[in-house]
Amino acid sequence: MPTATRAPHHLKATRQQRVQPLDSGLAILSGNANLDLAKALCKYLGVGLAQCLVGRFSEGEIRVKIQENIRGKDVFVVQPTCPPPNDNLMELLILIDAVRRASARRITAVIPYYGYARQDRKDQPRVPITAKLVANLITTAGADRILTMDLHAGQIQGFFDIPLDHLYAINVFADYLTRKRLKPVVVVSPDVGGIKMARAYAKRLNAGLAIVDKRRTTPESTEVMHILGEVAGKRCVLVDDLIATGSSLVEAAHALQRAGAKAVYAAVTHPVLSGPAVAQVARSPIEELLVTDTIPLGKPQRHPKIIVLSIASLLGEAIRRIHEEQSISSLFDGITG
Secondary structure, rough: OOOEEEOOOHHHHHEEEOOOOOOEEEEEEEEOHHHHHHHHHHHHHHOOOEEEEEEEOOHHHEEEOOOOOOOOOOEEEOOOOOOOOOHHHHHHHHHHHHHHHOOHHHHEEEEEEOOOOOOOOOOOOOOHHHHHHHHHHHHHHHHOEEEEEEOHHHHHHHOOOOOOOEEEOOOHHHHHHHHOOOEEEEEEEEOOHHHHHHHHHHHHHHOEEEEEEEOOOOOOEEEEEEEOOOOOOOOOEEEEEEEEEOOHHHHHHHHHHHHHOOOOEEEEEOOOOOHHHHHHHHHHHEEEEEEEOOOOOOOOOOOOEEEEOOOOOHHHHHHHHHHOOOOOHHHOOOOOO
């Protein structure tokens, strides 16, 4: 599977200017959810991954032991809550508790993919707001700060009573798409809720903007009603935060094809890719599905159409700036305005 390793364009100058390694007051720990990403961002920062045992007792309970001194250090715990979400969430909580009891100076939970984010409100009677519950659990475990990327719903930032830094994968995708020289190009939001981010992509790529008007028939499937915007004869780029079963994205791609789109690409930050997702993408008009490595792909989830772009340098730069008390928002000037 092709994987982009080039640093995003907006980080190149920063990397060239920084010649001094980070001080020894920084420690980076990782659970088992995405160890490769943790190692890659450590390589970007020029630091080693702290030694930590994250295993299981014989009955299946999670066992954690930090195997080096982190007293008084600025500790970053890297652990997306991707599938299996319950195991990875528990690993995160227990790691944070272990770090707190080891007398770390500050604990930042680095959660590239924040699971349970789709349960962010009461859209039906007698249902939980699990995204808020998870936020409470992470805070109670002892996290002082959160670092995450492309939340499914922006209001989740308000579920935390501790500082949260929200990163965006837009520059990583935009750099790749710019190198492909797609013209004429139009950015397509798969629903009304994604218009703001789609507009940011359109501005970054100097492209047109279109919206898929759809209605949800089940919690994981939709029916496209209309395409708002001009897509005939153009190369369309669907942008979204996550792909689960893929039904919504594939249905949107078929609708764009019927509307006369010359080609369809998709840029989706979090590749959950559950159930029939890979098979649906393989049969769809989508020429390339661009995803990031916030979630590691297993062998069944790999396909020539699925291109993985690394966000290790972006996460690493954000960690460096948090550690050195510098601005994070300047990485995304003009994106969220």
